[in-house]
Amino acid sequence: MYAVTMEEFEGNPDRTAVSIEPIELIRRVAEARDREALTRLFQLFAPRIKSMMLRLGADQAQAEDLTQEALLTVWRKAHLYSPEKGAASTWIFTIARNLRIDLVRRHSSKPWVDLDDVELASDAPLGSDTVEQSQIIARVAKAIEHLPVDQRKVVELSFVQDLAHSEIAERIGIPLGTVKSRLRLAYERLRPLLEDLH
Amino acid sequence: MTIAFHPDISTLMAFSAGTLEEPYAVVVATHVAMCEACREQKKRIDTIGGAVLASAGEAAMSPGALDRLLARADDSIELTRETSRSKAAADSRLPAPLASRLAGGLESVRWRWSGPGVSVADLPVSPGVDGRLMLLRVAGGRPVPEHSHGGQELTLILQGAYQDRFGRFGVGDIADHDEDVEHQPIAEAGQDCICLVAVDARLSFRNRVIRALQPFFGL
Ligand SMILES: [Zn+2]
Numbered sequence: 381m382y383a384v385t386m387e388e389f390e391g392n393p394d395r396t397a398v399s400i401e402p403i404e405l406i407r408r409v410a411e412a413r414d415r416e417a418l419t420r421l422f423q424l425f426a427p428r429i430k431s432m433m434l435r436l437g438a439d440q441a442q443a444e445d446l447t448q449e450a451l452l453t454v455w456r457k458a459h460l461y462s463p464e465k466g467a468a469s470t471w472i473f474t475i476a477r478n479l480r481i482d483l484v485r486r487h488s489s490k491p492w493v494d495l496d497d498v499e500l501a502s503d504a505p506l507g508s509d510t511v512e513q514s515q516i517i518a519r520v521a522k523a524i525e526h527l528p529v530d531q532r533k534v535v536e537l538s539f540v541q542d543l544a545h546s547e548i549a550e551r552i553g554i555p556l557g558t559v560k561s562r563l564r565l566a567y568e569r570l571r572p573l574l575e576d577l578h
Numbered sequence: 579m580t581i582a583f584h585p586d587i588s589t590l591m592a593f594s595a596g597t598l599e600e601p602y603a604v605v606v607a608t609h610v611a612m613c614e615a616c617r618e619q620k621k622r623i624d625t626i627g628g629a630v631l632a633s634a635g636e637a638a639m640s641p642g643a644l645d646r647l648l649a650r651a652d653d654s655i656e657l658t659r660e661t662s663r664s665k666a667a668a669d670s671r672l673p674a675p676l677a678s679r680l681a682g683g684l685e686s687v688r689w690r691w692s693g694p695g696v697s698v699a700d701l702p703v704s705p706g707v708d709g710r711l712m713l714l715r716v717a718g719g720r721p722v723p724e725h726s727h728g729g730q731e732l733t734l735i736l737q738g739a740y741q742d743r744f745g746r747f748g749v750g751d752i753a754d755h756d757e758d759v760e761h762q763p764i765a766e767a768g769q770d771c772i773c774l775v776a777v778d779a780r781l782s783f784r785n786r787v788i789r790a791l792q793p794f795f796g797l
Contacts, residue, residue, distance in 0.1 A: 418647070418651055422639075422647055426643065427637055428635075430638075434637055443637065447639065447643075448643065451647055469628060473631060481596055516625060520626055538591060538595045538597060539627040539631065542597060544599070559588075561588075563587070564588055567623070570622075570626055571622060574622040574625055574626075
């Protein structure tokens with residue numbers, strides 16, 4: 381469900397070697413079992429995924445394990461990725477996120493029939509004409525920073541802290557309806573940046 | 579299929595963030611499977627989610643992490659259970675998120691009488707999940723037994739249609755109302771109207787059915 385911006389990687393001279401779009405790396409993994417491509421995916425995504433896990437409340441060891449599992453899943457399921465499901469980086473973050481949700485639900489005796497597996501699975505072949513939408517993502521990330529604070533906060537609590545809308549309402553002491561209207565307002569502000577997404 | 583009614587954008591945002599309780603997530607996933615517009619919408623929202631996480635920064639992996647990954651990256655290719663299962667079991671007339679829970683299709687549903695012209699059937703959800711997922715079947719011309727809402731309720735039309743003050747809800751349309759919305763949907767004459775409904779578990783739907791029917795039948 382999540383995507384990552386490549387902007388910072390491209391701006392970093394140490395990492396110019398990994399500026400190949402993730403979609404191409406996934407294709408190489410899927411079609412050629414290319415371990416070099418996997419290495420590049422690791423360099424691109426592992427630190428991001430680990431950071432995300434830490435922010436979501438995992439400890440160091442868990443965050444490290446979940447990141448390993450996420451990339452291993454990318455390796456094993458690369459052939460199931462299809463560009464029409466969204467950006468490649470979105471797909472990778474979806475995998476990482478689902479692994480964490482699985483873990484949390486196992487520990488809270490709240491198992492989850494894996495809805496997202498249905499979504500992730502696809503027979504569609506890897507497209508060749510879809511390019512990574514990394515510039516759009518960079519644009520959106522910048523726009524999120526400029527959202528009014530109250531809107532930005534509900535967006536972050538929802539997408540980063542994983543809180544249900546009712547939990548967000550409790551957490552910041554506002555009515556549920558206000559949480560929803562702030563999310564709607566945030567979306568309306570960001571949507572113009574997403575028109576050319578495909 | 580022309581779909582006129584979609585989930586609220588905040589509902590799609592919760593779906594994308596993975597914070598909807600399972601029954602609601604199934605209803606939204608089923609609608610999204612039927613609705614091109616919401617698939618586009620969801621792509622945009624997913625991108626927002628990704629952009630939010632992109633600002634989460636980076637955390638260095640421990641030394642040797644890459645080597646451990648490469649050591650585990652064998653040549654096996656994993657085919658997900660879901661792919662084969664949904665292919666084998668799915669009623670092709672049902673969207674995949676629903677078909678996997680309704681192996682025999684709508685014909686195999688074991689309906690339970692729940693009032694004149696109204697039957698319900700619960701669908702399985704994971705243990706411990708808050709909320710109820712069910713099918714609701716209302717005979718043509720009958721009132722749909724939802725009256726006033728308490729807690730979130732999502733209703734997706736799978737067959738037939740109903741009308742209320744918001745308009746006509748046909749196949750693929752979803753009713754995503756705030757909890758204080760009052761309305762009285764009536765199933766269109768003719769074919770039974772079958773809906774997929776997610777409700778808050780704390781409210782007994784059956785009690786609400788009875789409450790809705792009270793004025794007519796004095797139950
Ligand atoms: Zn829709």
